[in-house]
Amino acid sequence: VGELIFVGLGLAGTKDLTLRALDAVRHARTVFAEFYTSHLVGATHSQLERELDKRIVLLARDEVESGAERILDAAAQHRTAFVTAGDPMTATTHQDLRIRALRRGIPVRIVHGVSIQVAAAGAAGLHSYKFGRTTTLVFPQPNFNPASPYETVRDNRARGLHTLVLLDLRADEGRYMSAAQGIEVLLGHEQQRRESVVTPDTELVALARVGADDQRVVWGPAKRLREADLGPPLHCLIVPGELHFSEREALELVAAPRV
Amino acid sequence: VGELIFVGLGLAGTKDLTLRALDAVRHARTVFAEFYTSHLVGATHSQLERELDKRIVLLARDEVESGAERILDAAAQHRTAFVTAGDPMTATTHQDLRIRALRRGIPVRIVHGVSIQVAAAGAAGLHSYKFGRTTTLVFPQPNFNPASPYETVRDNRARGLHTLVLLDLRADEGRYMSAAQGIEVLLGHEQQRRESVVTPDTELVALARVGADDQRVVWGPAKRLREADLGPPLHCLIVPGELHFSEREALELVAAPRV
Numbered sequence: 001v002g003e004l005i006f007v008g009l010g011l012a013g014t015k016d017l018t019l020r021a022l023d024a025v026r027h028a029r030t031v032f033a034e035f036y037t038s039h040l041v042g043a044t045h046s047q048l049e050r051e052l053d054k055r056i057v058l059l060a061r062d063e064v065e066s067g068a069e070r071i072l073d074a075a076a077q078h079r080t081a082f083v084t085a086g087d088p089m090t091a092t093t094h095q096d097l098r099i100r101a102l103r104r105g106i107p108v109r110i111v112h113g114v115s116i117q118v119a120a121a122g123a124a125g126l127h128s129y130k131f132g133r134t135t136t137l138v139f140p141q142p143n144f145n146p147a148s149p150y151e152t153v154r155d156n157r158a159r160g161l162h163t164l165v166l167l168d169l170r171a172d173e174g175r176y177m178s179a180a181q182g183i184e185v186l187l188g189h190e191q192q193r194r195e196s197v198v199t200p201d202t203e204l205v206a207l208a209r210v211g212a213d214d215q216r217v218v219w220g221p222a223k224r225l226r227e228a229d230l231g232p233p234l235h236c237l238i239v240p241g242e243l244h245f246s247e248r249e250a251l252e253l254v255a256a257p258r259v
Numbered sequence: 260v261g262e263l264i265f266v267g268l269g270l271a272g273t274k275d276l277t278l279r280a281l282d283a284v285r286h287a288r289t290v291f292a293e294f295y296t297s298h299l300v301g302a303t304h305s306q307l308e309r310e311l312d313k314r315i316v317l318l319a320r321d322e323v324e325s326g327a328e329r330i331l332d333a334a335a336q337h338r339t340a341f342v343t344a345g346d347p348m349t350a351t352t353h354q355d356l357r358i359r360a361l362r363r364g365i366p367v368r369i370v371h372g373v374s375i376q377v378a379a380a381g382a383a384g385l386h387s388y389k390f391g392r393t394t395t396l397v398f399p400q401p402n403f404n405p406a407s408p409y410e411t412v413r414d415n416r417a418r419g420l421h422t423l424v425l426l427d428l429r430a431d432e433g434r435y436m437s438a439a440q441g442i443e444v445l446l447g448h449e450q451q452r453r454e455s456v457v458t459p460d461t462e463l464v465a466l467a468r469v470g471a472d473d474q475r476v477v478w479g480p481a482k483r484l485r486e487a488d489l490g491p492p493l494h495c496l497i498v499p500g501e502l503h504f505s506e507r508e509a510l511e512l513v514a515a516p517r518v
Contacts, residue, residue, distance in 0.1 A: 133389070
């Protein structure tokens with residue numbers, strides 16, 4: 001009987017791999033990967049194959065979302081690893097895949113990875129227990145520009161809480177939302193809703209390539225931050241709630257030079 | 260000039276170490292560790308020293324909290340690693356240490372680790388973006404039994420959100436709050452406040468040793484869950500908000516047998 005092992009690769013390069021992850025991948029007969037719900041900063045498919053000393057089958061978006069029969073058929077037969085950036089269980093599609101595997105009687109194991117959901121707070125010097133619900137901004141489209149992230153930030157701020165704002169990525173199209181684009185989206189919602197949630201004067205934190213050697217953390221009012229060029233993806237934003245004085249001090253030290 | 264590197268060891272044993280963490284520790288001249296704000300499941304000090312091939316200086320609680328001069332003096336001179344379970348930046352005391360180091364002009368690097376704050380949601384099959392603020396229950400004392408965790412759960416539930424409830428540990432006294440004890444504390448607050456936040460019939464998820472090979476996930480009403488023996492620490496709780504049907508299905512499959 002086979003096994004399906006969900007393996008998180010962490011944030012950046014091949015150095016965030018845990019020993020448990022290496023072990024799981026090396027003992028798997030087939031290794032699948034998907035990098036459209038998440039993105040491994042600074043590592044290519046072939047670098048990953050070299051580091052793991054293993055051939056990795058890269059899956060397209062629809063191969064995971066619709067049925068995933070290819071993965072499940074392999075996992076029903078032999079030990080199969082499914083690798084993804086960050087933690088493997090933060091994506092809803094992966095939880096769905098796990099449910100389908102368990103329903104088919106395939107044993108499932110999870111190898112957790114370093115996740116932006118915890119790392120971003122720490123990188124910025126903010127207290128992780130002061131974060132409310134995380135939200136994700138999607139690329140606005142003519143008929144689809146949901147205001148739910150704006151509402152999440154608003155509800156968190158009403159309780160004094162910080163919000164981690166993740167940014168859309170469409171790896172198959174080579175599109176990664178930048179911090180500047182994310183700020184424009186939030187300011188666009190502000191113009192429509194006018195609830196003073198994210199105005200041009202709201203102080204935000206923008207982060208790029210968290211966990212990588214060239215990580216950047218920038219802090220300042222939205223109107224100045226949207227001009228900042230933070231370099232290659234991934235980016236994310238934090239909308240602070242009430243800042244404790246020690247958080248403010250950490251930001252002064254960590255996010256320098258302030259924009 | 261020296262350097263202070265904060266290194267997260269992850270959740271369980273020595274296999275959650277990332278390649279980046281191994282590298283950082285092996286190239287450090289001095290390695291300090293503290294295991295009172297967090298606890299590495301299933302690994303002793305000497306196992307860790309063996310795996311890392313390095314002597315590790317174990318610090319007492321007051322050595323980190325009050326001044327931490329010993330760590331800073333070492334880091335001012337040479338490359339110094341400070342290792343801790345989970346992610347190194349989720350503890351406020353570690354953020355404070357980072358601030359003190361930066362104020363003294365000591366370069367700081369962070370090696371993130373796998374954290375319970377993300378792993379618990381994934382292990383239970385719940386959607387991480389549906390979690391509100393995390394809270395921590397402390398051992399009640401005659402004059403100190405704060406109701407703030409109860410209020411955090413209440414505020415999250417009012418928005419339909421799940422709450423991760425971390426449990427107190429006093430490693431220096433060998434005391435680790437069990438899931439059953441945590442439930443008693445929450446039910447005690449309920450008896451005082453009577454806001455129907457966590458009643459004996461509220462369905463909770465209890466988790467033990469997340470990420471370890473003998474991880475357990477149990478789901479059921481508080482009155483039955485408080486009878487469950489989940490074995491050695493660490494434990495934690497999740498108080499679900501509104502469960503999506505796929506989350507309910509995941510719990511049925513993952514947390515079986517249901518208590």
